[in-house]
Amino acid sequence: MTPDQQDKRLVSLFLCGDVMTGRGIDQVLPHPAPPGIHEPYVRDARDYVALAEERNGPIRKPVGFGDIWGDALAALEQAAPDVRIINLETSITTSEQWWPDKGIHYRMHPENAACLTAARISCCAMANNHVLDWGYPGLSQTLSTLRRLGIATSGMGENLEEAQQPALLSVGAGRRVVVFSCGDVSSGIPPSWAAGRDRPGVDLLPDLSPATVRHLGKRVADLKREGDVVIASIHWGENWGYTVPRAQRDFAHALIDEAGVDVVHGHSSHHPRGVEVHHGRLILHGCGDFLNDYEGILGHEDYRSELTLMYLASVDPADGRLASLRMLPMQLRQLRPHRASRRDAEWLCGVLDREARRLAPQTRVELEDDGPLLLQWG
Template identity: 55%
Template sequence: MSNPDSINLFLCGDVMTGRGIDQILPHPGAAILHEDHVKNAADYVRLAERRNGAIPRSVDFAYIWGDALAQLARVKPQFRLINLETSITTSDDWQPKGINYRMHPANAPVLAAARIDVCVLANNHILDWGRQGLTDSLRTLNNQGIRSAGAGANLEEAQAPAICQHGAGRLLVFSMATGSSGVPAEWAAGPGRAGVALLPELSTGTVHRMRELIQGWKRPRDLVIASIHWGGNWGYPVPEAHTEFAHGLLEAGVDLVHGHSSHHILRMEVYGGKLIIYGCGDFINDYEGIGGHERYRGDLPVMVFPRLSLDTGRLLSLRLVPLRLQRFRLGNAAPEDAAWLQQLLNREGKKTGTHFDLSADHSLTLRIPAGGSVLRVSPTG
């Protein structure tokens, strides 16, 4: 739903199309794994089937997106942004880090099936199959017409934003990661070394460097997203360092902070009228048959639809659409699942003064007071 004075976006968290997901797509790659307990990617398909029933093989590229496609068609966001946590490669240069994700390049149309505009790549899996895997991923995304940010052949490329044109302005997407999300230090891009945009620390000095980087790219009517892979996988507390860094980025010229790495959604904040998502949660993966953290409901991905002012970058509205991931396919969430998410976000949102209302269609809408600024209540936890 376009408006000449605003821009609608679709954001989500981690999209993992490798391993078991890759095995059900039309062109499955080599299934061999180098994990301690699972040695064949097809075993993740069987584990999921044991929990929720049969999963078809050689599915069409739209299959995994399921009911999310209807939501996207309804909202019509101008740009669609995901964190791609999968190397797109046939490289066998696996890195000894415990878990390695890759998707066969012939399955890359699965991203085009959802008309993804930007894949952020500064995360702890894009180099799972070495620098050749990174090179293959970048080439494949480019061939699909999908922009990327956060990784490149050198530091300059890794730090450069993905650029999306909108009317008289642009959307600039910067992608970066921290070591706390599991990115090995040796994956950092350098002046002559391929890798990811790895932040050395979440400090005032890093904010200043980000300000300089942004100012070198930003023009009038541009909007800026900082997409950050940070923190651990489980648990609701948000480190104070994340809060301070996110605030610093907004003060440095960023209009929206898109955080990810957590396997479940975290609280959100509106600071100075602009949106901070501390953790989007997982969106697509093959974890369905893996137990141990059920209480966090990682099976409930969330579509995030913010609408921003083109003049100021301020948040005008925010709608969340809960989904349910079953049999490697996104389906609409049940009413009780949407209510559970509302209670969770409102409980955690007490720390930042955010509150979501549950709509008749089971989506969640953020209450934005007059003036568009939500009071931050507490800096802790």
């Protein structure tokens, strides 16, 4: 088989961490929602824009729908992945029914959701701790907006059955990418957000037990067919720190070994965590934030959370095994991603290489001459 034939046989994926287009980012887009928010210390979402400008200079507003993706947009066009999957961590709504027991509320005006189509996003994983920030009306408007735009969703619905429906993404030749989106309380999802038989909400995992693996495995088995690549997109874990809890790692391994999952797409951490290849399948334990309005907020500087990654994976649909993983380093500046400098890419490479070796000693992360990081495993 020639290299060209091999490439055509593979399914290519773009994966990233949290895309938080609400609050400050919404305010610089062409159709901002009312800026009032209900945080203990900040009452106006435009304050987050001011912090970013104080840190890195004025932001010319409005920012175009494509421009908010910065250098990532051209990188996506060049990579041309078969599917583009994000964790969308915001409500898309004009609802004013903010959730009273939460300290932070993200929303993006529905007319600003065009930023998602500008990046040709295929699927939004929705089981996270911000999608219900503006109540059940916000949930309904979020889903209707994404449906209108033709963007698939998984992990949230008007009831449990809908919340548990995976996204089915056709990639040609009878092949599909199947995306299950689930959340864990360790990420800050309120237990009351769990979808019920007659209650809207998210697909919240009851725990990380073998019984939960078996339940997910049945859901996978009911749908998976030859040529499918199955992704479990999971919002879990704390915001800071590199240690992967044993329970999460065991759960990810079991999803691959017992539940028929080919890729575990983990997110919630504000910075990238270790990458692992388990029995030939990819596990991203924590992808870091990809778009946020945290610029200028002090704290946890040692983690360099402004450095983020575009994960470009190629998977063989015949057996779900990872063929390659390239990671493009980006730096969040002026509320959008920019290509990271060589020095910053080297720093990120060193961190990811260290963490990959901790998870599996034979794994390496190397910096290529043209800037991407390449995962090597044995």
